[in-house]
Amino acid sequence: MFQPAPLRRQRDYRLLLSARAVSEAGTEVSRLAVPLVAATLLGASPAQMGVLTAAASLPCLLIGLPAGTLADRARWHRPTMVTCEAISAVAVATIPLVWIAGLLSVPWLIAVTFVVGACSVIFRTFNFPHLTSVVHESQRTQALAGFQSAYSLASVGGPGLAGALVQIFTAPFAMLVNVVSFLASAFLIQGIRAPETHTPAEPRGMWTEIREGLTAVAGHRVLRALCGAGIAINFFGSAYMALFVIYAVKALDLPAGMIGALTAFFGAGGLLGAAVAVRLAPRIGENRMLVYAVLLFPLDFVVAALASGPVWAKFALMSASTLITGMAVVAFSVCFGSVVLRETSDTIRGRVNATMTFAIQGVMALGGLAGGLLGEFLGLRPVLWLCAAGVLVTIPVIWLSPLRTSGRESEAQARSVSP
Template sequence: MIPVLQPLPLRRQRDYRLLLSARAVSETGTEVSRLAVPLTAATLLGASPAQMGVLAAATSLPYLLIGLQAGAVADRMKRHRPVMVGCEVISAVAMATIPLAWITGLLNVAWLIAVAFIVGSCAVIFRAMNFPHMTAVVHESQRTEALAGFQSAYSLATVSGPGLAGLLVQLITAPFAIIVNAASFLASAFLIRSIKAPEAHTPAPPRGMWTEIREGLRAVLEQPTLRALAGCGMTINFFASAYLALFVIYALNVLGLPGGLLGALTAFAGVGGLLGAAITPRLVRRFGENRLLVYAVLLFPIDFVAAALASGPVWAKFLLMSASTLITGMAIVAFSVCFGAVVLREGPADLLGRINATMTFTIQGVLALGGLAGGLLGELLGLRPVLWICAAGIMLTIPWIWLSPLRRTSAQQAG
């Protein structure tokens, strides 16, 4: 009997370490901009709630415009790595224009929106390429662990990025802090370019863009598990985007939290994410991805409710929101890891690019709609009422998962 060779542990695989490092560096820079860009808009450029909503929507609007096409193109391509490198370089150049525009007096909210749209477009294409590219770097038996590793990198970025952003904003002002994100994109491009794993992806034969897009859409809509995941993801992101579009203004003007504490709250989300990424592979081995998805959605409303309820002295509001953010960060990472593992498990290999693009189109695309809705409702109803609407809306994630085959399968596994 021929023994089956087991792949090396991920930590000893050079290409995986490079890919993981690229994501960690890029995400850290992105976290700096996630705070610095809205602070630039709100405090230096005097953006209104509606403008903040458009700014929040600009990053995710490309998912609606080119998300499906990017997936079809990804399935047609034999090599994805060069495109990923190009996306990171273009994003670096776009982000570098913000401090330059500030120096020359040209910077305005419209400029920030345009940069956000360009970077968002690159992110759509990068993500479409990265999903099938990962299958060339990571062995099938290690993909859940690899996804947890990527979530760890993201969570670590949310811990270190806001603190770095807060320090840079204080030292060199928000527009110049954004240059860190430009540098991080360049570093990511260099790391990805250094990966040597051969890309053995078999390109799908072109049969017409819309024919291929329909195949991806059909694969998601007709498969009950994938359909439930897509619906749940859309619900999460719509209400989360509406919430985040107003959160900086709400925290500064209604809760009276200083900018440094906003960064600390994001860091707590990152700590929760790190804990979630650390324990999720073990929980998956014990309970399975389906059961973790079933339980994780029950924790999603906590952060929204805590923010809407927050009152009293600054320390009390900060403690309440820190605890809720920590718990939610753990739940989101556990959900995200299991989400990706289930998609890889349920989706046909020759459709992974289009399935991922369809998921991205639906789940990330609603971020634009949520951001616009949050900004508009903030103008009409006020900030705190919108947070309560988001808290109620996020509870709709529960029936998406609990009425799907995911819960039935998890109950059978538990039995």
């Protein structure tokens, strides 16, 4: 039986992982710097800030499904990934340049955010099937855990780095770090030498192929359950996050430093979750990891809604719940990706991933909007309880699927999804 070398010794995987780590770290800087530019330097209104936030996720809804079709049609994915990073670098670089020229405006920031968001959607859609050319099937869970660790590290260290850079260089020039990170990512990906083994799907019309991706997810019990759980956690999670800062400041009296620390705890939990997934998934299977992880999803919502007493007690309890929830979410995400790769054939993998992204990421904009509106009418704490109840839906969705009843094997492991 073929035994591939450990991932840490595989040059191409190290390059791909390094590219994602560098790019995510730079993105964390822009995630803070762009809103600061809009709010403090350009005097953006609340409505403009809302549009700016939506511009990042809107591409998921507009181009997510066609991107999946193009990914399945493409023989080579790497050139498109490199191009996306290069375009993102150019787009972000315009912000400090236009600021120097005195022409920077909120619509310009919205346009740049949309372009970078579109490139991110295309990159991730092409990267998903590309991974199968770089990593052996037996190491995919470990590889996906590595990516999740990179995201978690960026979320832990990124906000602090972003704050320091904004303080030293001002927000527009801090974004040059993101420019460098995109270019470095493109350079690293360009250096990958693994032959791309993807078999292109035969073009049969864009909408026909998009429909095949939608049908593949809706008609497959495992993929449908994963998609449903992802929609629930992201919708109610976005509603929760839309109100969390206001709730933490006004209802819990937490200082800004503690609020930032909670974000870091979530990232630290993500690192633990990635490590747990790598160690436990080979022993108990990705299916059971998913079944156990969803049991912990409501914890953070419930603890936040119940939080009371001295500031130190509220912070301690929320830190623990955030750490545990971060661990569960990332462990779930790692096994989620591994199961999707396992359950889909090469010719439709891009469309299945794009359908998942369209539904799971696109719903975040709706969740954030719903959270804000409900907070106006119901109050902050009641909405947190509503979000906790909503996240509970993920448990029956996963537990009533073949993921629970079949242990390590799912009903379709022997027959990959195909058009």
